[in-house]
Amino acid sequence: MEKTYDPKNLEQRWYQTWEERGYFTPSDEADGSSSYCIMIPPPNVTGSLHMGHAFQDTIMDALIRFHRMRGDKTLWQAGSDHAGIATQMVVERLVNAEGKTRHDYGREKFIDKIWDWKEKSGNTITRQLRRMGSSLDWEHERFTMDDGLSDAVREVFVRLYEEGLIYRGKRLVNWDPVLHTAVSDLEVLSEEENGSMWHMRYPLSNGQGHMVVATTRPETMLGDCAVAVNPSDERYKHMIGELLELPLTGRKIPIIADEEHVDPKFGTGCVKITPAHDFNDYHVWQRHRDEVSVSEQRHGGLINIFTVDAVIRDNEPEEGELIPAKYIGMDRYDARKQIVADLEQLGLLEKIDDHKLMVPRGDRSGSVIEPFLTDQWYVKAGPLAKPAIEAVESGKIKFVPDNWKNTYFEWMRNIEDWCISRQIWWGHRIPAWYDSEGNVYVGRSEKEVREKHNLDADYALSQDEDVLDTWFSSALWPFSTLGWPQDTERLKAFYPTSVLVTGFDIIFFWVARMIMMGIKFMDDVPFHEVYIHGLVRDSEGQKMSKSKGNVLDPIDLIDGIDLEPLVTKRTTGLMQPKDAPKIEKQTRKEFPTGIPALGTDALRFTFAALASTGRDIVLSTSRIEGYRNFCNKLWNAARYVLMNTEDQDCGQDNSKIELSVADRWIISRLQQTETKVTEAIEGYRFDHAAQAIYEFTWNEYCDWYLELSKPVLMSKESSTEQKRGTRRTLVRVLETLLRLTHPIMPFITEEIWQRVAPLADATGDDAHGSASVAGGTTAGMQEVEQSRKPEPRTPEATTIMTQPYPVADAAKIDAEAIQEMEWVMQFILGVRRIKGEMNIAPGKQIPVLLGNTSQTDVGYFQNNRHYLDFLARTESVEILAPGDDGPESATALVGEMKLLIPLSGLIDKDAELERLNKEMSRLKQDMERAEKKLSNKGFTDKAPEAVVQKERDKMEEAALALKQLEQQAARISDL
RNA sequence: AGGCGCGUAGCUCAGUUGGUUAGAGCGCUACCUUGACAUGGUAGAGGUCGUUGGUUCGAUUCCAAUCGCGCCUACCA
Numbered sequence A: 001m002e003k004t005y006d007p008k009n010l011e012q013r014w015y016q017t018w019e020e021r022g023y024f025t026p027s028d029e030a031d032g033s034s035s036y037c038i039m040i041p042p043p044n045v046t047g048s049l050h051m052g053h054a055f056q057d058t059i060m061d062a063l064i065r066f067h068r069m070r071g072d073k074t075l076w077q078a079g080s081d082h083a084g085i086a087t088q089m090v091v092e093r094l095v096n097a098e099g100k101t102r103h104d105y106g107r108e109k110f111i112d113k114i115w116d117w118k119e120k121s122g123n124t125i126t127r128q129l130r131r132m133g134s135s136l137d138w139e140h141e142r143f144t145m146d147d148g149l150s151d152a153v154r155e156v157f158v159r160l161y162e163e164g165l166i167y168r169g170k171r172l173v174n175w176d177p178v179l180h181t182a183v184s185d186l187e188v189l190s191e192e193e194n195g196s197m198w199h200m201r202y203p204l205s206n207g208q209g210h211m212v213v214a215t216t217r218p219e220t221m222l223g224d225c226a227v228a229v230n231p232s233d234e235r236y237k238h239m240i241g242e243l244l245e246l247p248l249t250g251r252k253i254p255i256i257a258d259e260e261h262v263d264p265k266f267g268t269g270c271v272k273i274t275p276a277h278d279f280n281d282y283h284v285w286q287r288h289r290d291e292v293s294v295s296e297q298r299h300g301g302l303i304n305i306f307t308v309d310a311v312i313r314d315n316e317p318e319e320g321e322l323i324p325a326k327y328i329g330m331d332r333y334d335a336r337k338q339i340v341a342d343l344e345q346l347g348l349l350e351k352i353d354d355h356k357l358m359v360p361r362g363d364r365s366g367s368v369i370e371p372f373l374t375d376q377w378y379v380k381a382g383p384l385a386k387p388a389i390e391a392v393e394s395g396k397i398k399f400v401p402d403n404w405k406n407t408y409f410e411w412m413r414n415i416e417d418w419c420i421s422r423q424i425w426w427g428h429r430i431p432a433w434y435d436s437e438g439n440v441y442v443g444r445s446e447k448e449v450r451e452k453h454n455l456d457a458d459y460a461l462s463q464d465e466d467v468l469d470t471w472f473s474s475a476l477w478p479f480s481t482l483g484w485p486q487d488t489e490r491l492k493a494f495y496p497t498s499v500l501v502t503g504f505d506i507i508f509f510w511v512a513r514m515i516m517m518g519i520k521f522m523d524d525v526p527f528h529e530v531y532i533h534g535l536v537r538d539s540e541g542q543k544m545s546k547s548k549g550n551v552l553d554p555i556d557l558i559d560g561i562d563l564e565p566l567v568t569k570r571t572t573g574l575m576q577p578k579d580a581p582k583i584e585k586q587t588r589k590e591f592p593t594g595i596p597a598l599g600t601d602a603l604r605f606t607f608a609a610l611a612s613t614g615r616d617i618v619l620s621t622s623r624i625e626g627y628r629n630f631c632n633k634l635w636n637a638a639r640y641v642l643m644n645t646e647d648q649d650c651g652q653d654n655s656k657i658e659l660s661v662a663d664r665w666i667i668s669r670l671q672q673t674e675t676k677v678t679e680a681i682e683g684y685r686f687d688h689a690a691q692a693i694y695e696f697t698w699n700e701y702c703d704w705y706l707e708l709s710k711p712v713l714m715s716k717e718s719s720t721e722q723k724r725g726t727r728r729t730l731v732r733v734l735e736t737l738l739r740l741t742h743p744i745m746p747f748i749t750e751e752i753w754q755r756v757a758p759l760a761d762a763t764g765d766d767a768h769g770s771a772s773v774a775g776g777t778t779a780g781m782q783e784v785e786q787s788r789k790p791e792p793r794t795p796e797a798t799t800i801m802t803q804p805y806p807v808a809d810a811a812k813i814d815a816e817a818i819q820e821m822e823w824v825m826q827f828i829l830g831v832r833r834i835k836g837e838m839n840i841a842p843g844k845q846i847p848v849l850l851g852n853t854s855q856t857d858v859g860y861f862q863n864n865r866h867y868l869d870f871l872a873r874t875e876s877v878e879i880l881a882p883g884d885d886g887p888e889s890a891t892a893l894v895g896e897m898k899l900l901i902p903l904s905g906l907i908d909k910d911a912e913l914e915r916l917n918k919e920m921s922r923l924k925q926d927m928e929r930a931e932k933k934l935s936n937k938g939f940t941d942k943a944p945e946a947v948v949q950k951e952r953d954k955m956e957e958a959a960l961a962l963k964q965l966e967q968q969a970a971r972i973s974d975l
Numbered sequence B: 001a002g003g004c005g006c007g008u009a010g011c012u013c014a015g016u017u018g019g020u021u022a023g024a025g026c027g028c029u030a031c032c033u034u035g036a037c038a039u040g041g042u043a044g045a046g047g048u049c050g051u052u053g054g055u056u057c058g059a060u061u062c063c064a065a066u067c068g069c070g071c072c073u074a075c076c077a
Helices: A007-020 A050-067 A084-097 A107-121 A124-131 A149-161 A218-223 A279-286 A332-345 A379-395 A402-411 A446-453 A470-473 A489-493 A504-520 A554-559 A563-571 A577-590 A600-610 A620-645 A659-681 A687-716 A720-741 A746-760 A815-837 A855-870 A907-936 A937-942 A945-973
Strands: A035-039 A071-080 A137-143 A168-174 A181-183 A188-203 A210-215 A226-229 A243-248 A252-255 A272-273 A350-361 A370-379 A398-400 A433-434 A440-441 A497-503 A527-533 A536-538 A617-619 A847-853 A875-879 A889-894 A895-904
Touching: A007 A600, A007 A617, A007 A687, A035 A489, A050 A124, A050 A497, A050 A536, A050 A554, A050 A600, A050 A659, A071 A124, A071 A489, A084 A107, A107 A243, A124 A226, A124 A504, A124 A554, A124 A746, A137 A149, A149 A168, A149 A440, A149 A470, A149 A504, A188 A218, A188 A243, A188 A332, A210 A218, A210 A272, A218 A332, A226 A600, A252 A379, A272 A279, A279 A563, A332 A350, A379 A402, A398 A402, A398 A620, A398 A720, A433 A620, A440 A446, A470 A504, A489 A497, A489 A527, A504 A527, A554 A600, A563 A577, A600 A617, A600 A620, A600 A687, A620 A687, A620 A720, A620 A746, A659 A687, A659 A815, A659 A855, A687 A720, A687 A855, A720 A875, A815 A847, A815 A855, A815 A889, A815 A907, A847 A855, A855 A875, A889 A907, A889 A945, A907 A937, A907 A945, A937 A945
Parallel strands: A035 A071, A071 A137, A226 A252, A398 A527, A497 A527, A536 A617, A847 A875
Antiparallel strands: A035 A497, A168 A181, A168 A370, A188 A210, A188 A350, A226 A272, A243 A252, A433 A440, A847 A895, A889 A895
C-alpha cells in the first residue's frame, strides 16, 4: 500500500467495476426478510449536481448500501425529470444563438431539438451522481418523458377527468409575461422590493368631492370595476351605492361594501377593485358580481387590460373605447408612468409615498408575475387531499423529524386547486381534443376519443396546445417508474417504497402530491417515511446560490480545484454580471490557494457527520479536510495491519489462538460500536453513526489497540498462539470495521477490504466458535463478527458491497476485559501526564513505584507488564510493601493505587507541588459539590437511591484520593 | 400577522424520558520527525449552556416571559 491515502486513483475504478458487475440492480438472491426501496427525487435533466444533491444522495446511498448489506432486496430507483420550462429555455437559448426562435422551427422540430440536446447534454448530473458513489439502479433508469411514464400521465389525467377531479376553467393565474405561460404559486418567489404607494383621487359623480384610493400598481386602474369600503366605516357608510368617475376612462364605477377585504384602519379605508388583475380583488368581485352596479359594468366588471406580454391591449371591435386609446400598446411600466403623469396633471394625484412591497417574480424567468385571466386545466385538490392528510394523521406515513408534519398539514388543510396546464411546448401534451364547436373530448389518444364518441375520421379535432406541469408527472414517480399502469413485478416488489429522502423546500411541491396520487391510484401510500434533511449552506451560513457566487461544486471538493478556475467558474453566467468583482474578492479570500482534492469518501463522511436534526448544514472545507485525514488514518491503520499479517499466520484455518486482554477489549468495544452505528442509521442519525465510527477507529482501534498489538508482535516472549490471536484480532476487527463503515465511505472500505478480507477469512459456518483457544474468557474466544452467511468469495467477483452488515453479539462483550483495559490505560495516561507536566521527554524510560496496591492491581500489573513497559516507557516497576510510602515522588492515582515516579534527579519539587495542588483543588471542588448535595435533606430523601449512592461513592473516592495527594504534598514540601 | 426552528468552547455542532468534572471536530499553546500515519503523536488551555423568572431536593434539559437570529406561509390596498 502507498504511504498516503490517495482517493483519486481508487474511487472511479471501483465505481466502474461495481456498475459493470451489476451490483446496483436488486438481487433476486437477497435473503433479507423484506425489500427496501428509495426513489431518487428526480433531478432536472438540465441540472448539475449541487451540494444539496450531494448531501441528499449521500444519505440515500448510505441507507441503500446499509440495507443491501443486510440482505434486503434493495432498489434505489434512478431517473430524472424533464423540467418543462427550464429545459425549453435552455434549448431556446441555443436556438436564439443561431439567430432563430423556436417558432422558426415549429413545435415538432423544436421538440426534436430538445431530445437531441437531452441525448448529448442531459446526462451531466448522472455522471456526477456516479462520482458520488451512488449505487443507483442505472439499468432501470427512467425519465418523466419516456413512453412508459407518458402512458402513466395520460392514464392519470383521463381517470381524474372522468371522475370530475380535473376540469378546465377561466381563472386568474400567475402569468409569466416573458415565458407566456401560467406558473403555479410555488414557482413564484416573492421578495421585498422598494416601490411606491400612489394615492389617487376618484371624484364622486355627483360632484360632491372625491375618494382617495391607494395602490402600488396605478396602471391597473384602467381595469377597475368598483371601490370598496368597509360597511361599518362611518366615514363612507352613507356613500355606499354612489358612483365615482374613474379618471382617464370616462367610466363610472360604484362604491361597494365589502367587510372581508377592507380594513377601515388601513390607509384611507377605500380600496380600488381590479378583479382581472389582483387575486384579492377577484375574490371581492366574486362576492359582488351579482349586484347590478357591478354586473352592468363592461364584462360584468371583469375587465382585462393586458396582452400576454403585459402590454396594454387594444379594444375589441364591440368594446368601443373601453381601454383609452392613449395607453394602448404601452408596456405596463410605461403605462404606469404615463397614467401617473396624467393624473397629476388633472390634479387627481394626492401623494406618492415610498413603500416596500413584496414583488412576485417567476423563479425561472425572474420577470414580475402578473395575475392574468386565462383558460387553464385544474386538479380539484380537496378530495385528493383528504385521504392524504389522514395517511399522515394515522401514522401510515411518518415524517422524520416529526415536526415537519405540521408544515404538511398546514399546506394540505388549506390546499387550493392545482393549475396543471402550461403554455409551453416541452412536456406531456394535454390529452384533450376540441371540435370546431368548442366541445372538449378527453381520452388516452385521439383514436380512443373518436371511438368513444363515435366521431368519424374526417370530423375535425385539434388537440389542446398546452402541456402539463412537470410536477404532474413527478407526482406519479413512485409508481410510474416501477411500470404502472402495467401490473409489474417491480411494482409488486417495491411499492410502497420505504422512505423518501428530500429537502423541506419541496414538501408542497412534490411530497404532498405524491402522497395524493399514490393513495388515489395505488390505493396505498407511496412511502412509509419521509426523511427531511437540512439545507446545505456555505461556511458563513449563507444559502448557496449562483447569484451570490458562493456555490461549491461537490466535484471540485472531490477532485480539488485551483483558485483561478474556481474564480472563473463562480463569476461566469451570472444573472447580475455587476456582482462579479465582489464574488471574485470573496472567493479569493475564502480559498486563497484553491481547494485541495479531498475525495468522495471524505465528503460523504462529512455530510453524514453533519446530518443532525437541524435545518441547516454549514459546510466548511476544514471540516472535510478533517475527515480526509480520517481516511488517511484508516488507510495507515490498514497498512500497519497488512504489514503485520500478510503472508503470516492469522488463524485463518482456525488453529489454536490466545486472545489477550487487549484483543478481548477491542472486540467488546467493536460490538458496542456496531450497536451504536446500526441504531443510529435506523434512526436517521447519520451524525451519531459517523461519530461512533470515527471514535472507535481513531481513539480506540488506532490510538490503543494497534499500539497494544506492537509489544505482542515484536516480543520474542509472545507465544505463537498469542501472536496468532493478535493478528487475527487485528485483521478481523479491521475487516468488520470496514463493513460497518462501507455505507458511508464506500470506496476506501472496498479498496482496503479487498486485501484484508482474505486474511480475515470471514467465510464458512464452521468458523463459529470452533477455534481451540488457550486462555481468555469464553466471550473473547468467539469470532469477531459474523451474522449472515456471506456470499462465496471468488477472486474476481467479490465485493464488500454485498457482504453482511455487522451485527453486534452481546456475548462477545467482555466486561472484565473492559475493566482491566481501563486500568491499563489509566496507568499509561498517569505516567504520560506526569512526564508531560514535568517536562520529561516522552521517550525517556523512567522507574515507577506502585503503592497501596490491591490484589487486583497486582494481578492487572502482572498480566499487562509488557503493555506498560512499551506504552508508558517504564524503565522498571516495583511494588512497594504495604505501608511503604517510597521515596519522594511525583504521583498519579489509578483507582486507589498510587503510581509514583521518584523525584530524584528527574523532577522539579515546585512543579510537582503545583501539579498536586491543581489536582487537589479539583478534588476539593468535587467533594464540596457532593457534600452540598448530601447534606441537603431534600436530596437524600427524594432523589432515587442509586443517585444518592452515586453521590456518596463520588464523595468517598474524592476524599480518599485527596487524602493520598495531601500526604504526598506534605512529604514533598517537607524536603 | 401566523407557523416552525435555532441561540452550548474562538468556529461548526452533539448532548432523546431532569441527576458523572457539559462532550466532539476544527482552531489555539507546549513538546515530539519513535518503527502504520506530520493528512501524525503526547500533554494542555478554553464554557456563569442568550437573559430573567418559575416548577423541583436538583434545570443545558421541563414551563413562562424576554432579547437576538433564521426559515416557511399569508400578506394591507
